[in-house]
Every structure is written in structure tokens, then in C-alpha cells.
Amino acid sequence: MIERRDVRSDAxxxxxxxxxxxxxxxxxxxxxxxxxxPRASQAEMAAxxxxxxxxxxxxxxxxxxxxxxxxxxxxxxxxxxxxxLVSTGTKPLQxxxxxxxxxxxxxxxxxxxxxxxxxxxANYVCLHRLDRAETEGLLPTREDTVHLRSIRxxxxxxxxxxxxxxxxxxxxxxxxxxxxxTRDNCLGAECPRFTDCFLFKARRAAQAADVVVVNHHLFLxxxxxREDSIRDFLPAVDVVVLDEAHQLPSIxxxxxxxxxxLGQLLEAGRDARSLGLSRASDGASWALLTSRFERAVRDVxxxxxxxxxxxxxxxxxxxxxxxxxxxxAVNDLGGLAAEVGRALEVNRGRDGELDLxxxxxxxxxxxxxxxxxxxxxxxxxxxxxxxxxxPSVRWxxxxxxxxxxxxxxLAPGQALARVRETQHQPWILTSATLTTAGRFDHFLAELGxxxxxxxxxxxxxxxxxxxxxxxxxxxxxxSDSHFQEHVAEAAWPLIRANGGRAFVxxxxxxxxxRVARRLGQLMADEGVDxxxxxxxxxxxxxxxxxxxxxxxxxxxxxxxxWEGIDIRGETLSLVVxxxxxFAPPDDPVVEARIRHLKRCGRNAFNEYxxxxxxxxxxxxxxxxxxxxxxxxxxMVLDERLVxxxxxxxxxxSLPAFARxxxxxxAVAFLSAGREEAA
Numbered sequence: 001m002i003e004r005r006d007v008r009s010d011a012x013x014x015x016x017x018x019x020x021x022x023x024x025x026x027x028x029x030x031x032x033x034x035x036x037x038p039r040a041s042q043a044e045m046a047a048x049x050x051x052x053x054x055x056x057x058x059x060x061x062x063x064x065x066x067x068x069x070x071x072x073x074x075x076x077x078x079x080x081x082x083x084x085l086v087s088t089g090t091k092p093l094q095x096x097x098x099x100x101x102x103x104x105x106x107x108x109x110x111x112x113x114x115x116x117x118x119x120x121x122a123n124y125v126c127l128h129r130l131d132r133a134e135t136e137g138l139l140p141t142r143e144d145t146v147h148l149r150s151i152r153x154x155x156x157x158x159x160x161x162x163x164x165x166x167x168x169x170x171x172x173x174x175x176x177x178x179x180x181x182t183r184d185n186c187l188g189a190e191c192p193r194f195t196d197c198f199l200f201k202a203r204r205a206a207q208a209a210d211v212v213v214v215n216h217h218l219f220l221x222x223x224x225x226r227e228d229s230i231r232d233f234l235p236a237v238d239v240v241v242l243d244e245a246h247q248l249p250s251i252x253x254x255x256x257x258x259x260x261x262l263g264q265l266l267e268a269g270r271d272a273r274s275l276g277l278s279r280a281s282d283g284a285s286w287a288l289l290t291s292r293f294e295r296a297v298r299d300v301x302x303x304x305x306x307x308x309x310x311x312x313x314x315x316x317x318x319x320x321x322x323x324x325x326x327x328x329a330v331n332d333l334g335g336l337a338a339e340v341g342r343a344l345e346v347n348r349g350r351d352g353e354l355d356l357x358x359x360x361x362x363x364x365x366x367x368x369x370x371x372x373x374x375x376x377x378x379x380x381x382x383x384x385x386x387x388x389x390x391p392s393v394r395w396x397x398x399x400x401x402x403x404x405x406x407x408x409x410l411a412p413g414q415a416l417a418r419v420r421e422t423q424h425q426p427w428i429l430t431s432a433t434l435t436t437a438g439r440f441d442h443f444l445a446e447l448g449x450x451x452x453x454x455x456x457x458x459x460x461x462x463x464x465x466x467x468x469x470x471x472x473x474x475x476x477x478x479s480d481s482h483f484q485e486h487v488a489e490a491a492w493p494l495i496r497a498n499g500g501r502a503f504v505x506x507x508x509x510x511x512x513x514r515v516a517r518r519l520g521q522l523m524a525d526e527g528v529d530x531x532x533x534x535x536x537x538x539x540x541x542x543x544x545x546x547x548x549x550x551x552x553x554x555x556x557x558x559x560x561x562w563e564g565i566d567i568r569g570e571t572l573s574l575v576v577x578x579x580x581x582f583a584p585p586d587d588p589v590v591e592a593r594i595r596h597l598k599r600c601g602r603n604a605f606n607e608y609x610x611x612x613x614x615x616x617x618x619x620x621x622x623x624x625x626x627x628x629x630x631x632x633x634x635m636v637l638d639e640r641l642v643x644x645x646x647x648x649x650x651x652x653s654l655p656a657f658a659r660x661x662x663x664x665x666a667v668a669f670l671s672a673g674r675e676e677a678a
Contacts, residue, residue, distance in 0.1 A: 015079055019043075019050045022075050022109065029071065032108040037628065041457040042068040048455050049076035049428055053239050058420075058427045058452035060245070060444065062434040064459030065622045065655075069430050070097065073241050074105045077211075077428075078113060082238030084211045087219040089244030091119060091164065092541065093564055097243070098213045116209035118202050118234070120218045125151060125161045126181040127193040133178045136274055144175040151179055161198025171539070177267060184360040185271065190352045207235045216247055220255040223419045238425050244564070245429035246615055249446040252412035253589070257392070260367045260405045262297050265333070268364055269294045271357055272340050279351040284343035293340050296333040301403055303329035309398045316588040317374060317394040327375035334372050337365040371405050390414075391596050395588035408589050410596045413448030420449070433618040437652050442611035459625075459655065466625050468633045469657035470494075470666040475639040478579040484511045487637050488518035491576045494635060495519070497667040499674065500530035500552035502574040505620050507581045509535070509558050515578065516556040530554050535561065547571070563619035566626055573632035573673055575624045580638050580650065581616040582609055610646055614653045621654050631673040633666050 022028040023043035030036050045063055049072060052059040063069035077084045088094050098117040106113055130151060139145050147169045154166045163169070163176065181199070191197065206212045212235060219242070222234040242248065269290045276286030303326045309315055320326060344358035374394055391410040396403060409415065420427070434443045440454045472490050476483055487504070495502050504519070506512045516534045523530060531553040533543050540560055544567070547553045551571055555561065559581070583590045590609075597604040624632045634657060641647040660666060 013054075016047060016050055016054075019046050019076050019079050022046070022079075023072075028108045028110075029075075029105075033071075033104055035627075039066075039068060039460050041460055042072050045069060045072040045455070045457055046076045048453075049073045050080055052426050052428060052453065053077065053080045053082075056424075056426050058449060059429065060434065060440060060449065060452050060454045061428065061430045062440070062456040063430060063432060064457060064461075065432050065625065066459045066461045066627065067432075067457050069432070070101050070243065071105055073243070073428055073430060074101065075109065077239055077241060078105060078109060078111055080239070083209075083235065084239045084241065085214065085219070085234065085237040086211065086241045086243065087214045087216050089216055089247045090564055091123070091215055093244065094119070094213055094215045095164070102211065102213070113211055114209040115211040115213065116202070116205040117213050118206040118218065119162065119215065120221065121182065121186065121199050122176075122180050123163055124181075124198040124202065125155050125163060125179055126186075126199070127155065127161075127196055128187065128191050129181060129185075130155065130179045131193070132274075133175070136278065139178070140174040144173065144178075147173050147175045148179070151175070155198075158198075160202065184363075185353065185356055187352050187356065209235075212237070216242070216244070216251045217255075220248070220251055220416075223255070223416065239428070240423070240425060241428045242430070244431050246431040246433050246443065246619075248416070248429070249412060249443075252416050252447070253408055256412045256415040257406060257408040258367070259407075260364070260371065262301055262402045262404075265297045265337075265364060265368075266294055268357070268360060269297065269340070272344065272361070275351070275354055275357060276343070276347075279354055280347040283347040283350070286343070289336075289340050289343055293333075293336045296329070296336045300326070300329045300333055301401070304396065304398055304403055309396060309403075311398055311400045314395060314397045314588050316592065317396070320375075320396065323375050327372060330368060330375060331372045334365060334368040337361060337368055341365055367405075393588055393592035395592075408592075410589075410593050411448070413446050417448030417450075432622055433615050435653070436611040436614045437649050442607065442615075445607070461625050461628060461630075461655075463625065463655040463657050465658075466628075466631050467655060467657040468666060468669045469654070469659045470633050470635045470663075471639075471641055471659070471661055472635070472637060472663065473661050475637055478638060478640075484514035484578070485518045487511075487576070487578045488515045488522065490637055491635060492519065492522045493663060494574055494576070494633060494666055494670060495530070495554055496526070496528060498574045498633075498670045500550075500554050501571055502554045502576060503561065503572060503623055504554065504556045504576045504578070505562055505623075506556065506558050506578045511578055512536070512556050512558050519554065519556065532556070559616070561623075562616060563622070565623055567623070568626040568630060570631075570674065572623065573630070574635065574670065575620065575632065576635045576637070577617070577620050578637055580613050580636075580640060581620070582613045585609075605646075610649065614650055617650060618653055625655065631669075631676070633670055635666065 020043050023038060023046060024030070025038045030038065041063070045061060045067060048061065049059060053076065061069070063072070086097065088097055094117065098115065102115055133139065133148060134152070139148060150166065150169055155161060158165055169175070188194070194200065214234065219234070273286050273290035276284060276290070307320055307322050307326050309320065341358065341361040344354060344361055348355055348358055392407050393410060394407050396405055434440060435456060436442055438456070444450070444452070476486055480486070491504060504515055506515055512535050516532060520532055523532065531546070531550045533547055533553055533555040535543065535557040537543070543555060544565060547555050548567060548571060585591060585594065593608060594604040597608055621634050624630070624634050641650060
């Protein structure tokens with residue numbers, strides 16, 4: 001346990017002094033971490049984190065690129081002692097923290113601390129479901145049969161069962177849902193393979209460890225289950241650290257909302273057929289029941305198309321035309337779900353998995369019936385004011401073969417704040433991008449956090465010398481039909497002068513395709529052969545690895561490439577951003593939030609749309625300068641930065657680069673950087 005000290009005490013704290021000393025020129029980190037540079041801001045942040053741990057409360061800390069926030073909070077929490085939960089934004093960052101950053105700090109401090117990595121259950125192979133998949137042979141494709149053999153070999157060699165260790169089976173392979181578990185179908189201690197279960201081994205290790213590394217999806221899933229009064233599965237800890245905290249609001253909206261997918265329903269139908277036939281063959285006409293149920297699921301997808309909802313669309317409930325047709329299909333589905341559910345209930349007690357499936361079908365039936373009622377409400381009912389305690393929006397997302405029915409909270413911070421009130425340990429929330437023009441107001445409002453301490457440290461880099469911000473002249477409007485081609489043509493002289501080495505960041509996937517196509521044409525016209533890497537051609541990790549290895553590549557990507565990527569040196573010395581990343585106002589959730597804020601008498605643009613765009617712009621700009629020796633150009637092709645009043649807010653939130661509107665200046669800056677590097 002961590003000893004709490006009286007905040008009024010003036011007595012010196014030797015542990016606090018040790019935290020600060022670790023960051024000195026002759027400190028623990030300098031002797032062990034390659035390239036370590038003493039930074040006053042890093043030591044100050046570590047001391048502030050330590051003070052929060054000792055005195056309690058919540059710290060919200062923005063640490064500019066290069067501050068070294070990860071080492072700052074790790075040194076503080078490790079020297080303070082106690083059990084720590086560290087959550088970060090994505091699974092790749094989680095792996096980096098666990099496999100690289102934590103070991104480096106522990107070695108530097110000469111500490112012997114037990115650490116554990118814990119991911120969501122879908123990341124671990126379920127031995128029982130693997131056995132079932134092999135026995136029943138219900139695999140979608142021949143390719144999945146090959147993948148199944150690979151997974152069987154993998155589980156005989158791995159100690160973790162973490163599917164990330166098996167890159168030979170694609171992340172989206174159809175076999176994965178058949179060999180991993182969900183909360184609904186896990187048998188827990190009743191499972192015949194429980195003793196060998198990878199997931200529960202990982203959870204036991206987390207319970208015993210001093211430091212547990214998770215990701216925000218798992219952390220918020222745990223909080224959401226506590227909200228539902230379901231037993232938590234993350235260990236009780238003395239300190240919570242939430243790195244990359246800027247991602248929390250959007251992830252919280254997912255976990256405190258409700259999603260029902262046609263894929264979930266089809267999977268439940270397949271499970272009912274296979275389990276029914278194998279465990280209770282005389283208990284019902286399983287093949288007939290489940291085939292009728294699965295046909296009803298597909299009828300819902302057809303009804304969505306008849307209502308005009310095409311693949312790729314995201315439509316709020318109140319905008320769905322001919323809702324009666326969709327309501328009929330959903331009600332029919334609810335009736336057939338009830339039939340399957342009754343058959344499962346009749347056979348309750350014959351098999352543990354059948355019992356779990358009965359509860360699962362009961363929950364799915366309730367969700368389907370809830371949507372049937374919502375579709376039956378008069379058109380425009382969603383326009384009525386929502387209850388102010390739980391405002392939400394219903395909307396439907398349609399894909400090529402499926403669909404999701406969503407109910408998303410418009411103020412997810414309310415649910416998070418309720419859970420925070422029940423957690424009495426210190427929380428540290430940190431990121432490089434939490435403020436808009438130096439203010440935390442938007443982030444704190446999004447998370448519903450009050451009564452916290454805020455602190456920020458600017459980047460130690462000399463942005464005025466290391467970087468140049470270039471805004472071209474005579475830019476067309478982002479709404480121009482040929483805007484994406486213009487982006488490629490305007491960026492090309494800089495890309496050519498820089499020898500590639502560029503990220504071109506777009507706000508939409510459609511823009512990625514058009515910009516990349518035009519860049520490819522320009523390269524071909526001039527006989528230049530820079531590797532052109534395009535989002536969607538491979539996984540994000542594979543594209544980044546290829547970019548690093550090439551040394552002169554041009555990567556064109558959308559939002560997923562705006563953050564969480566650390567490429568140092570001249571390999572990445574030009575970042576091009578096509579336009580300000582405002583969320584599309586016709587997106588169902590964005591539109592509903594704007595409407596809700598206006599209804600509350602608030603300024604939706606200044607309080608929501610602009611801060612969100614600024615935060616993402618800061619992330620995109622942060623890809624450029626990653627250490628004291630980096631040089632480069634940030635190019636943004638959006639005239640609104642100088643023609644709109646809010647442009648100053650955006651510019652004041654970005655690193656303090658020197659600025660120009662001259663292409664010659666930008667090309668000269670890049671050329672000088674290449675000569676200096678050579």
C-alpha cells in the first residue's frame with residue numbers, strides 16, 4: 001500500500017527527492033537509457049505525479065512532445081510503490097510500454113517488480129472453443145481450416161495464447177471468433193480446459209503483479225461492467241495511470257453505449273444449431289429453428305436496403321425512411337429469437353454452454369424488441385428533448401453484408417464520472433494533446449471530471465528552428481470537387497525536393513485514395529520511384545515498418561495514422577495535412593451532440609467541434625518533430641486558418657514553428673535539412 005502523507009507537512013520526502021534525482025545529468029536514467037537528455041520539465045512532471053500519488057486526487061497533465069511523459073510517470077509510480085494499473089490508448093502502445101519502456105525504467109532504477117500484460121478476452125485463444133472447432137468442423141472457408149491448424153500448432157508452443165504472437169493468421173480471419181471466447185459464452189470455472197486457460201492465467205498474473213498494463217478498451221469495459229453491477233475483472237490497485245488520455249471520451253461513448261450487430265445474431269444462431277445438435281439433439285428441431293432465425297436476420301439486412309440504407313451509411317433513427325418495413329422485419333426477428341430462446345430454456349440444465357446460450361438469447365431478444373419499439377415510435381420522436389441525465393442517439397451503420405444498431409450516449413463523461421466517484425485511488429491522466437489554446441475546459445467537460453489538478457509542460461524542442469509551418473497561397477475550398485487532386489499537386493514539389501520521406505494525412509478514406517492516385521501519376525510522369533504506401537493495402541503496423549525500412553517512402557493515410565507513431569530522423573521530415581479535421585456534421589453522433597448542446601444553450605462549435613479538431617490537428621502535427629535533432633516542414637492546405645476567426649485558435653494550439661506561405665521557402669528548408677543530415 002502507498003503511505004498517504006499530510007499535504008501540509010514541510011518535512012522533506014526522500015522518495016520525492018529520489019524521483020527528481022533520477023532525471024538529473026548523473027541520475028539513474030542517464031546511466032542506462034541511450035540518448036537520455038536531462039529535461040527540467042520531465043523532472044517536474046514526475047514530481048507532480050508523485051505528489052498526486054501521495055496526497056490523492058486526480059491529475060490531468062499535458063506534456064508536449066519530447067517531455068518524456070512515459071518515463072516521468074513510470075519513475076514516480078514505481079518509486080512510490082504500491083500496485084499500479086497503467087492503461088494506454090492502443091494494443092501496440094500497450095505492447096511497447098510493457099516490452100520496452102517498463103523494462104528500461106526498472107533496470108535504470110534497479111527495481112525488482114512483478115509486471116503483467118492484460119488484454120481483452122478476444123485476444124487469447126480459448127482452448128475449449130478450439131477443441132470444439134476442430135471436432136465440429138464448422139469452418140467458413142478452406143483457408144480457415146489452414147488457419148485452424150496454425151492456431152493448434154501455436155497453442156502447443158506459446159505460454160500466453162496471445163493471438164498477436166501469431167501474425168500468420170490475419171486479424172480479420174473468420175476462424176478467430178470460433179477459437180476465442182466472449183463474456184456470453186465463456187464457461188469460467190466450469191470449463192473443462194479451465195486449468196490451462198490462457199485468459200485466466202493472464203488474469204491471475206495481473207492479480208499478483210505490482211504493475212499491470214492494459215489498454216483503454218479493457219479499462220473502460222471493466223468500468224462499464226461495474227456500472228452494470230457485474231463483478232469487475234481488473235485487479236484493485238493503489239494508482240491508475242491513463243496515458244494517451246485524449247482518446248478516453250470517444251472510447252467511453254462506445255463502452256457506455258449499446259450496440260447490437262447482425263453478426264452477433266448470426267453467430268448466436270450458429271452456436272444454437274451446433275450446440276443444440278451436439279448436446280441436446282432430441283430437445284428441439286434445432287436445424288429448422290436456427291435456419292428460420294438466421295433467415296430473419298438476413299431479412300433485416302434486406303429491409304435496411306429497401307429503406308435506402310446503403311453499405312457505408314450511418315443513419316440516425318429519425319432519418320430512416322419507410323421505417324414500418326424495417327420495424328416489421330425487426331419484430332419478426334424478435335419473435336424467432338424468442339422461439340430459439342424457449343427451446344434453449346426447455347433444455348436448461350442439460351449442458352453448461354446451452355445454459356449460457358439461453359441467457360445470451362434472452363439478452364439479444366430484449367435488444368431486438370427494444371429496437372422494434374423504437375422503430376414504432378412516430379417519425380421525429382427522436383427530435384424531442386432527451387432526459388438531461390442520459391441523453392443519447394439511436395443510429396444504424398450498414399456494411400456490405402451486415403449492420404449495427406447503436407444507442408450512443410451524448411455525454412459519456414457522466415457515466416465515467418459516476419464510476420470515478422466510487423474509485424478512491426489517485427488517477428493520473430496524461431497526453432501530449434489535452435488542451436485547446438492552453439485550456440483544459442473541453443477535455444474536462446467531455447470526461448465529466450471536476451475538482452482535479454491540471455498541469456501542462458511545453459515541449460522542450462526548439463520548434464522555431466527545427467520546423468517550418470507552410471500554408472500555400474491561393475488554395476481552393478476543401479469542398480471543391482478536385483480538392484484532393486490539388487492536395488497532391490501542391491505537395492508534390494516538396495515531396496520531390498525532400499526525396500520522399502513524407503506522411504500525407506487525410507481526413508477521409510476517400511481522400512486517401514484520390515490523393516494517392518494523383519501522387520502516383522505525378523511520380524510516373526517524372527520518372528520518380530518513391531515507395532508509395534497507401535492505407536488499406538496492408539495493416540497499419542506493416543505499412544509503418546515498410547516506411548521505416550524504405551527511408552524514402554511516401555505514406556498516404558487517414559485518421560489512424562495521425563497519432564501513436566514515433567518515427568525519428570530524416571526518414572519522416574515532411575507532414576502534409578489536407579484540411580482541418582472537423583468531424584462531418586451529418587454523422588449521427590456528431591449531429592445529435594450539436595443539437596443537444598444547442599438545446600442546452602451552449603455553443604456547439606466553440607465547445608465541441610473546434611476543440612475536437614484542434615486536438616486531432618495537434619496529434620497530426622506531432623508526427624513531425626520527435627527529438628532535438630529532427631527537422632521538417634508541416635504543410636496544411638486549408639485557407640480557413642487565415643480567413644476564419646477560429647483559425648487563430650488552431651494556429652496558437654500548434655507547435656511554434658516558423659511560418660511561411662512561400663513554396664520556395666519550404667523547399668529551401670527541406671533541402672537545407674537534407675544537406676545538414678548528409
